[in-house]
Amino acid sequence: MTDTLADEVGAFVPGPRLDIPGAADGPLAGLDFAAKDLFDVAGHPTTYGNPDWARTHPPAGGTAPCVSALLQAGARLRGKTKTVELAYGLTGENVWHGTPLNPAAPGRFPGGSSCGSAAAVAAGLVDFALGSDTAGSVRVPASYCGLYGIRPSWGAVSLAGARGLAPSFDTAGWFARDAGTLARVGEALLPEGGPGALGPLLRPASAWTNALPETAEALAPALRALERLLGPALPVEVAPEGLPTLYEHARCAIAEEVWATLGDWIEATRPAFGPGVAERFAAARAMDPADAAAGRAFRRAFAARMRALLAGGAVLAFPTAPGPAPLLSATPAEQNAARENTMGVTALSGLAGLCEVTLPAGRVEGAPVGLSLLAAPGRDRVVLTLAAALAKEIGPRA
Numbered sequence: 001m002t003d004t005l006a007d008e009v010g011a012f013v014p015g016p017r018l019d020i021p022g023a024a025d026g027p028l029a030g031l032d033f034a035a036k037d038l039f040d041v042a043g044h045p046t047t048y049g050n051p052d053w054a055r056t057h058p059p060a061g062g063t064a065p066c067v068s069a070l071l072q073a074g075a076r077l078r079g080k081t082k083t084v085e086l087a088y089g090l091t092g093e094n095v096w097h098g099t100p101l102n103p104a105a106p107g108r109f110p111g112g113s114s115c116g117s118a119a120a121v122a123a124g125l126v127d128f129a130l131g132s133d134t135a136g137s138v139r140v141p142a143s144y145c146g147l148y149g150i151r152p153s154w155g156a157v158s159l160a161g162a163r164g165l166a167p168s169f170d171t172a173g174w175f176a177r178d179a180g181t182l183a184r185v186g187e188a189l190l191p192e193g194g195p196g197a198l199g200p201l202l203r204p205a206s207a208w209t210n211a212l213p214e215t216a217e218a219l220a221p222a223l224r225a226l227e228r229l230l231g232p233a234l235p236v237e238v239a240p241e242g243l244p245t246l247y248e249h250a251r252c253a254i255a256e257e258v259w260a261t262l263g264d265w266i267e268a269t270r271p272a273f274g275p276g277v278a279e280r281f282a283a284a285r286a287m288d289p290a291d292a293a294a295g296r297a298f299r300r301a302f303a304a305r306m307r308a309l310l311a312g313g314a315v316l317a318f319p320t321a322p323g324p325a326p327l328l329s330a331t332p333a334e335q336n337a338a339r340e341n342t343m344g345v346t347a348l349s350g351l352a353g354l355c356e357v358t359l360p361a362g363r364v365e366g367a368p369v370g371l372s373l374l375a376a377p378g379r380d381r382v383v384l385t386l387a388a389a390l391a392k393e394i395g396p397r398a
Contacts, residue, residue, distance in 0.1 A: 005123060005124075005125065006125055008101065009100060009101045009103060009119050009120065009123040009125060010082070010098050010099070010100045010101055010116075010119070011034070011079075011081050011082060011100045011101075011115075011116040011117070011119040011120035011123065011125060012034070012079040012080065012081055012082065012116060012120065013037050013047060013079070013080045013081065013082055013097060013116070014097055014098075017078070017079040017080075018041060018044060018077055018078070018079050018080055019076070019077070019078060019079070020041070020071060020076065020077040021071075021076050022070070022071045022072070022073065022074045022075045022076045022077070023071065023072050023073070023074045024074070025074060026072065026073040026074025026075075026188075027073050027074065027184060027187055027188060028070060028073040028074045028075035028184060028185070028188055029073075029074030029075075030074070031074070031075045031076070031127040031128065031181070031184075032075065032076050032077075032078045032125075032126040032127050033070055033075045033076070033077060033078065033126050033127060033128050033129055033130065033185075034077070034078055034079050034080065034081045034116070034117055034120045034121075034125070034126045034129040034130070035064075035067055035077060035079075035080055035081065035117070035129065035130040036080070036081050036083050036113075036114050036116065036117050036129070036130055036131045036132060037049065037080040037081060037082065037083055037116070038083055038087055038132060038162055038163040039064040039066065039067050039080075039130060039161065039162050039172075040060035040061075040062060040063055040064045040067075040161040040162070041060055041063050041064070041067060041077070041080070042059075042060055042061065042062050042063045043059055043060065044059055044060060044080070045057070045058075045059050045060070046060055046080075046163060047080075047097075048083065048085070048086055048087070048163050049082065049083040049084055049085040049086060049087070049094055049096070049097065049113075050085045050086060050096065050271055050273070051096050051272070052269055052271035052272060053086065053265075053271065056265070056269055060161070062161060063161060064158075064159075064160060064161030064162050065158045065160050065161060066130065066157055066158055066159075066161075066162075066172050066189055067130070067161070069188055069189055070130075070185070070188060070189070073188040075127075075128075075188075078125070078126050079120075079126075081100075081114075081115075081116025081117045081119075081120055081129060082094055082097045082098070082099075082100055082115055082116030082119075083112070083113050083114065083115065083116060084112040084113035084115060084137075084277075085273055085274060085277045086163075086165065086262060086277070086281075087112075087113040087132060087134065087137060087163070087165045088113065088165060088258065088277060088280050088281065089112045089113055089276065089277065089280070089339075090111060090112050090113070090135070090136055090137065090140055090338075090339045090342060090343070091109040091111065091112050091115075091326065091335055091339070092109050092110040092111050092112035092113070092115030092118075092119075092141060092144075093109065093112070093115075093274065093275075093276075094115070094274065095274035095275065096274065099115065100115050100116050100118075100119035100120075101119055101123070102119065102122070102144060102145055102325060103119060103122040103123040103145065104122050104144075104145045104146040104367065104368050105144070105145075105146075105324065105325055105366065105367035105368065107327055107328055107329075108144065108324065108325035108326060108327055108328060108367055109144065109325045109326050109327075109328060109330075109335075110122075110141055110144060110145055110325065111140040111141030111142075111143070111144035111145065111325055112137060112140070112141060113131075113132070113134075113137040114129075114131025114132060114133070114137045114138050114141050114173075114175070115141055116129075117129035117130060117131040117138075117141075117174075117175055118131070118138075118141035118142060118144070118145045118147060118149075118175055119145065121145075121147055121175040121176060121177060122145040122146060122147055122175075122177070124177070127176065127177075127181055128174055128175060128176040128181055128182070128185050129174060129175050130172060130173075130174050131149075131172075131173050131174060131175060132159075132162065132165075132170060132171065132172055132173065133151040133170075133171045133172075133173045133350075134165050134166050134169045134170050134171070134254065134350070135166075135169065135250065135254060135343055135346055135347070135350055136151075136321075136342060136343060136346030136350070137173075138150065138151050138171075138173035138174070138175065139151055139173075139320050139321075139346060139356060139358045139370070139372065140320070140321055140342060140346065141175075142175055142320070142358045142360075142370055143320040143321045143358055143360075143368065143369060143370030144321070144324065144325035144367070144368065145175075145325075145368065146360040146368030146370075147175045147176065147177060147360060147370075148175065148176045148177070148178065148179050148181075148182040148357070148358070148359050148360070148387065148391075149173060149174070149175045149176075149182075149357070149358050149370075150173050150174060150182060150186070150355070150356070150357045150358075150380070150383075150384065151171050151173045151349060151350075151355065151356045152171055152172070152173060152186075152189075152190060152355055152380050153171075153353060153354065153355040153377040153378055153379075153380055154168075154169070154171055154353030154354075154377065155171075155353070156171075156190055156191060156355070156377075156378075156380055157171065157172040157173075157189050157190065158172070159171070159172050164261050164262075165254075165257075165258055165261060165262070166253075166254040166257035166258050166261065167257060167261065168257060169250075169253075169254055169257065169350055172189075174189075178391070179359065179384070179387050179388035179390075179391040179392075180388060182357070182384060182387070182388075183381075183384040183385065183387075183388055186380060186381060186384050190380050190381055191378075193381075194378050194379055194380060194381045194382060195313065195376070195378060195379055195382065196313070196382065197313060197382065198230065198313050198314070198315045198375060198379065198382055198383070198386055199230045199231065199313055199314065199315065200230065200231060200234055200314055200315075201226060201227060201230040201231060201232070201233045201234065201314075201315055201317060202233065202234050202235075202236045202238075202309075202314050202315065202316045202317070203223070203233035203234065203235050203236065203316075203317060203318070204236055204237065204238045204239070204316050204318050204348070205235055205236070205237050206237060206238070206239045206242065206243050207238075207239075207243070207316075207318035207319065207345050207348065208318055208319065210243050210319075210322055210341060210344060210345060211318075211319040211321075211322045211323065212322055212323040212364065214323075214364045214365075215319050215321075215322060215323050215324075215362070215364050215369050216319065218361075218362030218363060218364050218369055219319055219361050219362045219369060219371050221361075221362070221394065222359075222361035222362065222371045222390065222394050223317060223371070225390060225393040225394045226317055226371075226373075226390055226393075228393065229386070229389055229390060229393060230315065230386075233317065236309070236316075238305070238306065238309065238316070238348065239348070243341075243344030243345060243347075244340075244344055245298075246302070246344050246347040246348070246351065247340055247341075247343045247344035247347060248295075249294065249295040249298040249299060249302075249347075249351070250295065250299075250343060250347040250350055250351055251295070251343065252287060252288075252291045252292050252294065252295035253292060253295035253296050253298075253299055253351075255283060255284040255287045255292070256284070256287050256289075256292035256295070256296075258281070258284045259281075259284040259285050259287065262281070263284075263285060266281060266285075275332070276332065276335075298351075299351045299352075302351050302352060303351060303352040303353065305352075306348070306351075306352040306354060307352060307354075307376060307377070310354070310374075310375055310376035311376055313375070313376075313379070314375070314376075315373055315374065315375045315383070315386065316348070316372075316373070316374040316375075317371060317372065317373055317374075318345065318348075318371070318372055318374070319345070319369065319370070319371065319372070320345070320358040320369070320370035320371065320372040321342045321345065321346075321369065321370065322338070322341045322342060322345065323338070323364060323369065324363075324364045324365060324367035324368065324369055325367060326338050348374060349374050353377055354374055354375065354376060354377055355374070355375055355376075355377060355378075355379055355380040355383055356372050356373065356374045356375075356383075357372070357373050357383045357384060357386075357387045358370040358371065358372045358373075359371055359373075359387050359390065359391055361394060371390075373386055373387055373390070
């Protein structure tokens with residue numbers, strides 16, 4: 001990693017950069033990684049993307065277990081990466097620390113909230129990076145930056161020592177430039193074992209029709225390659241209510257948890273927030289309890305539906321996001337529209353606690369778009385194996 005390139009990409013939190021060697025031996029020896037700045041590292045501040053958070057919290061007293069596991073596996077920690085303020089956003093913008101470059105599409109946002117982690121991996125500054133995913137914050141930047149990314153089954157990877165947003169949705173995920181590295185990290189972080197082979201392949205209609213036509217077209221060859229591995233894709237409708245309904249219920253359930261998690265600190269500190277962030281927290285504070293309760297009730301029913309559908313090993317394949325990353329010139333209204341359309345799709349796994357891997361599988365207007373593979377909880381390792389097989393089948397596409 002060169003300091004000049006790191007400065008150009010802007011992936012790391014401003015200030016002195018961490019450099020902590022891993023164990024001399026281990027399955028990840030020789031690999032460098034970065035961690036989103038909501039994971040604690042003993043003796044160092046966790047800024048959570050906001051200067052008032054950094055000001056009101058002491059340096060971490062311990063290291064997050066998932067960071068420790070990577071160090072013990074031999075990987076070297078090369079820095080903390082930028083996040084959207086308090087991880088509450090999907091574009092990757094941060095007015096205090098600066099918005100990282102999207103190395104795969106420099107005129108577009110990198111995606112958030114794990115923006116710095118995605119940018120660092122996409123630029124080749126590290127081999128892999130930790131992020132967190134509540135409503136798409138690993139999957140979306142992975143798609144936008146042409147990376148492999150995973151949102152594990154909820155609870156599969158410890159979030160002790162990590163700042164929370166909506167705890168019953170939060171997961172610890174990671175990025176890599178190749179499927180093999182993504183799986184190697186999984187060997188260090190994921191529980192042992194898990195159910196066996198995947199199949200049949202399912203094609204959720206609403207997730208494909210929600211995508212831009214050019215996105216669906218760009219991903220069609222990858223879907224055909226996946227069919228060669230798993231057999232013909234069977235059309236299904238997993239969200240007859242419509243993805244906007246999923247988005248709305250997820251939004252309300254998440255907002256209730258966001259305010260329960262962070263509201264006390266916001267009320268006591270009155271922090272300064274960048275554009276759009278204050279509005280999101282104000283909406284969380286004002287969430288109607290009846291709407292939040294409806295979101296929780298819908299979530300229970302939807303999770304039961306999805307887990308029954310996928311229990312035998314079925315895997316869903318669909319566009320990770322409706323289109324490529326929004327342009328840096330996109331208006332707030334355009335950014336919000338992209339966010340809503342995207343969260344309807346990311347809610348498929350978020351509401352049900354499922355595992356989802358995204359891989360770069362096409363380009364639209366010169367920018368990457370990803371294909372997601374989604375399966376039942378606990379099948380993380382076999383989905384990573386499937387992603388590696390598909391990557392080999394399709395070759396580089398993004």
